[in-house]
Amino acid sequence: MTASSEISPALPVEVPPVAPAPGRRRRQASSVRTRVAWAMVAPAGLHALFWIALPVLATFALSVTNYSVLAPLRFVGLDNYTRSFGDPIFLTSIWHTVVYTFFTVPVAMAIAVFFAVLLNQQIRARSWYRAAIFLPQVTATVAVAMVWYQIYDPYSGLANKLLAFLGITGPAWLADPNYALPSVIVMGVWQGIGIKMIIYLAALQNIPEELYEAAELDGANAWQRFRQITLPMLRPATLFVGVVSIIGAFQAFDQVYVLTRGGPANATTMMTYEIYKNAFATFQMGLACAKSVVLFVFLFALTMLNRKLSGGGEDE
Amino acid sequence: MSSRERVNPRTRVATHVLLVVTSLTMVAPFLWMALTSFKTDRDIATFPPTWLPSSWRVGNYADALSVAPFDIYFRNSLIISIGHVVLNLVFASLAGFALARYRFRGREVVFLGFVALLMIPTYTKIVPQFLIAKTMPLFGGNDIFGYGGSGWVNTWWGLIIPGAVTPFAVFLFRQFYLSVPHELEDAARIDGLGEWRIWAQIASPLIKPAFVTAGLLTFQDSFNNFLWPLLITTDDNKRVVQLGLSVLKESGEGFTTQWNLLMAGTTMASLPMIVLFLLTQRYFVQGLATTGIK
Numbered sequence: 001m002t003a004s005s006e007i008s009p010a011l012p013v014e015v016p017p018v019a020p021a022p023g024r025r026r027r028q029a030s031s032v033r034t035r036v037a038w039a040m041v042a043p044a045g046l047h048a049l050f051w052i053a054l055p056v057l058a059t060f061a062l063s064v065t066n067y068s069v070l071a072p073l074r075f076v077g078l079d080n081y082t083r084s085f086g087d088p089i090f091l092t093s094i095w096h097t098v099v100y101t102f103f104t105v106p107v108a109m110a111i112a113v114f115f116a117v118l119l120n121q122q123i124r125a126r127s128w129y130r131a132a133i134f135l136p137q138v139t140a141t142v143a144v145a146m147v148w149y150q151i152y153d154p155y156s157g158l159a160n161k162l163l164a165f166l167g168i169t170g171p172a173w174l175a176d177p178n179y180a181l182p183s184v185i186v187m188g189v190w191q192g193i194g195i196k197m198i199i200y201l202a203a204l205q206n207i208p209e210e211l212y213e214a215a216e217l218d219g220a221n222a223w224q225r226f227r228q229i230t231l232p233m234l235r236p237a238t239l240f241v242g243v244v245s246i247i248g249a250f251q252a253f254d255q256v257y258v259l260t261r262g263g264p265a266n267a268t269t270m271m272t273y274e275i276y277k278n279a280f281a282t283f284q285m286g287l288a289c290a291k292s293v294v295l296f297v298f299l300f301a302l303t304m305l306n307r308k309l310s311g312g313g314e315d316e
Numbered sequence: 317m318s319s320r321e322r323v324n325p326r327t328r329v330a331t332h333v334l335l336v337v338t339s340l341t342m343v344a345p346f347l348w349m350a351l352t353s354f355k356t357d358r359d360i361a362t363f364p365p366t367w368l369p370s371s372w373r374v375g376n377y378a379d380a381l382s383v384a385p386f387d388i389y390f391r392n393s394l395i396i397s398i399g400h401v402v403l404n405l406v407f408a409s410l411a412g413f414a415l416a417r418y419r420f421r422g423r424e425v426v427f428l429g430f431v432a433l434l435m436i437p438t439y440t441k442i443v444p445q446f447l448i449a450k451t452m453p454l455f456g457g458n459d460i461f462g463y464g465g466s467g468w469v470n471t472w473w474g475l476i477i478p479g480a481v482t483p484f485a486v487f488l489f490r491q492f493y494l495s496v497p498h499e500l501e502d503a504a505r506i507d508g509l510g511e512w513r514i515w516a517q518i519a520s521p522l523i524k525p526a527f528v529t530a531g532l533l534t535f536q537d538s539f540n541n542f543l544w545p546l547l548i549t550t551d552d553n554k555r556v557v558q559l560g561l562s563v564l565k566e567s568g569e570g571f572t573t574q575w576n577l578l579m580a581g582t583t584m585a586s587l588p589m590i591v592l593f594l595l596t597q598r599y600f601v602q603g604l605a606t607t608g609i610k
Contacts, residue, residue, distance in 0.1 A: 030419070036511040037418035041426055044411035047481045051445060052433045058444035069450075115338065118331055125332075131597055132339035135346065138593040138600070139586040140540035142558040146565065146582045147349045150575055158348050161365035190342070198601055251437055254542045258562075272439055279443045280547060288443050296440045303435070 059296075063289040070283060080290030089266050090291065093274045096181060100270065101249040104188035109241060111189070112196035117230065119197070120204045130201075134194035141191065145258035148187045149174070152259070174260050177267040184259055184268050188252065196241050203237035204230070243306040247299055271295050346586070353377070353579040360575050373576065380580040383567045385552055389560040390584075396475050396545075396556065397538040403480040404534045405527055411481075412489025413515050417501070427490070434483035438543070446547050449474045470550045479544060482537075485530045488603075492526035493519060529603035532596055539589060557585045 066076045084090050115133060119126055136144055151158040152173035160170035173183045207230065215225050253272040256262060262269030262277070271291065279288035347367075352360065353376055355369040380386065415427050449468040452458060457465025468474030496519065504518045520527070545556045564581040567574055593600055 033418050033511060034420040037414040037420045037423075040410040040414035040515070043407045044481045044483075044486050045426060045429075047407070048430065048433050048483055048486075051448075051478050052436055052441055052483070053429075055441035055444035055448065056436055058447070059440050062444065115335075118335060121331075123328070123331060123335075125335075127597065129335045129339050130601070131594065132343050134601075135590065135593070136342060138536065138589050139346075140542065140558050140589065142540075142542045142561060143582050143586040144345065146561050146578060147345045149565070150352065150573075150579060151345060151348065153573075153575070156360045156575060158345075158365070165364065190345075193342075247437065251439060257542075257546075258565075275439055275443070276543075279446075285443055285447065292439050292443060296437060299437050 059289045059292050062286050063293045065286045067286040067289075068283045069285065076286065080287045081294075083287060084290050084294065089269065090271075090274055092266055093262075093269045093271050094294075096268060097250055097252075097270045097272075099181065100185055100188065100252060101246055103185045104192055104249050105242065105245045108189045108192035109196055109238070109245065112193050112241075113200050113234065113238075115193070116197045116200035116204055117226065120201060130197075133197055136191040137194035141254040142258055144191060145187065145255040148183075148255075149259055152183055175264055177264050180260055180264060180267045184255060187255055187259070188249065191255075192245065192249075196245065199241050200234065200237055203234055207233045239306060239309055243302060246302055250295065250299055250302075271298075346590075349579050349586075350583055352575055353583045355576050357574075357576065376576045376580040377584070379574075380564060380577040380584070383574075383577060384560045384563040384581065386557065386560055386581060386584055388552060389555055389557045392475075392554060393539055393556040393558075395472070397535050399476045400480055400538040401531050401534045403476075404482060404485050405531055407481045408485035408530065409489045409520060409527070410515065411486045412491075413493050413519060415486070415490045416493035417498075417519070430483040430486050434487055442543065442547070445478055445544075449478060449548060469548055470554050472554075474548045475545065475554060475556075479538065479541070482534070485534065488530055489523075489526060492523040496522045525599065525602070528596070528599045532592070532599055533603055535592070536589060561585055 063080055064075060064077060065073050066079075067073050115129075119130055150156070154160055154170065154172040154175070157173070159173065163170040171179045173179050211229050211233070212225055215229055220228065251272055252270060253276065256268055256270055256273050257276075260268040262273045271294070275288045275291045275295070278284045278291065351367055351369060354372045354374065355376075356371065356373050359366065359369050411430075415423060415430075450466065451462030452467035452473070453460050453462045455465070455473065456467045456469065456471060458467050459465075468477070500518050500522070501514050504514050509518070540558065541556075542558045545554075545559050549555050549559065561578070561581050564578045565573055567577060
């Protein structure tokens with residue numbers, strides 16, 4: 001249910017052939033098994049149809065209506081879309097979503113790959129370091145956002161108290177339109193490093209040792225080996241991490257809700273927050289669905305782009 | 317895993333220094349949270365700031381509990397999370413088993429359907445999900461057409477059922493069942509064991525790690541979920557821990573924040589996952605590394 005639980009499209013999808021079962025007894029047995037198989041798939045399948053497939057279709061259908069819980073439903077064509085793109089706050093929210101993604105994803109990825117390489121050595125306390133870096137990912141976004149809400153407090157927050165040590169008067173962070181979005185971004189980077197590092201660590205362990213040994217024989221130094229072997233070999237992982245992270249970042253909501261409620265003066269509002277406001281604060285469900293479709297189109301385009309970049313089409 | 321070369325001692329020390337500093341930076345907000353939760357109001361306002369409380373005020377936790385009913389929130393969070401884990405493990409593993417082990421017409425379509433639905437972003441389904449829950453016929457005062465009442469809003473049904481089975485878990489289980497050999501199952505069939513018992517007693521015990529991984533990830537998603545409980549609950553008897561924090565955030569006079577109480581609540585809200593993670597790190601890391609979710 002959470003925005004974070006989406007999965008990447010890059011997973012392998014293969015259905016292995018099963019040998020046909022000849023003979024009458026086998027055939028009878030197989031018809032029994034077919035019934036059993038359907039009975040086993042049915043609960044999960046019907047649940048997915050009712051709670052995922054139906055809502056997705058409904059989102060598209062409702063996006064061309066004026067549906068609000070209060071008024072009767074009426075077809076309005078593309079009105080919700082023209083209204084959305086004519087609304088400067090929604091356009092701002094798209095911009096903020098893009099800025100948030102642009103800064104959190106690559107920065108966290110760079111940090112993640114660096115520490116993945118460090119932790120890929122046999123060093124003492126390795127699993128403790130890994131746990132510490134991963135910890136922000138395990139805890140609820142709402143809870144860690146509450147902690148950052150305190151850190152950013154202008155008077156008693158950790159950030160300004162540390163700055164005061166250096167003789168600097170810190171800004172009001174979340175209440176200052178110039179600092180609010182960067183503040184949300186910093187928390188996003190901090191929270192996002194862990195999972196990226198874990199995926200990179202798994203990818204690093206698949207790089208054959210011989211490549212490094214050969215390079216070493218050729219006299220390549222550590223930096224050259226990193227540039228010429230590690231980075232190229234990590235390319236599939238990088239694409240994978242990139243797309244999953246972008247999809248996640250586009251759906252950031254909890255931290256915005258806790259830290260700023262989209263403020264001050266819409267300085268941190270994101271597409272998800274606008275959808276939430278339209279649907280559940282002003283009950284303009286049709287309008288909210290149109291904005292959901294816009295968000296979906298962004299994510300769909302990114303997914304397709306990834307398939308193309310990662311040499312998709314192999315599985316066709 | 318590899319130690320390719322004999323790293324010289326100076327590099328080794330530098331690496332450790334860097335890792336310690338980074339680890340502390342990552343953990344610092346949690347330490348600050350825990351320490352602030354024991355501070356007095358005066359400690360919080362004081363300058364220069366101190367990491368440690370001048371006197372440890374355990375009473376903040378009792379105060380937080382009196383401001384917001386965290387015992388009820390915890391009960392609710394656990395009911396929902398454990399409900400999700402049980403339902404997901406049973407129904408997703410059944411579906412994953414059928415998709416991995418039986419050959420039947422439509423299997424490929426069903427499987428690709430699950431894969432497609434697993435990629436659907438939350439925000440492409442959340443509004444209608446809420447509307448479906450609200451207009452659930454014959455629930456919460458609704459008539460047969462779903463009008464007149466509140467349906468599944470603020471009910472256990474509404475909190476648990478919509479997120480109970482995830483296509484992701486179906487996918488994960490299918491991959492795991494594919495990876496174990498058939499022979500035991502075939503032998504069990506010859507011994508006359510039924511298909512359901514083969515699933516329960518023969519195949520599933522072979523993939524225990526999959527159950528642990530899927531269970532942990534389901535628990536984490538459910539316990540940490542904020543948006544759905546926010547939409548579907550209307551009173552304290554159904555609210556969950558993550559929502560309860562918002563109550564503490566504005567508990568002071570004039571909706572100000574009593575930081576020590578908020579941090580006490582936040583500590584309570586995050587501690588279960590932190591402990592669970594530290595105890596089961598291996599499964600978390602394996603599960604996330606192989607699937608890349610989150």
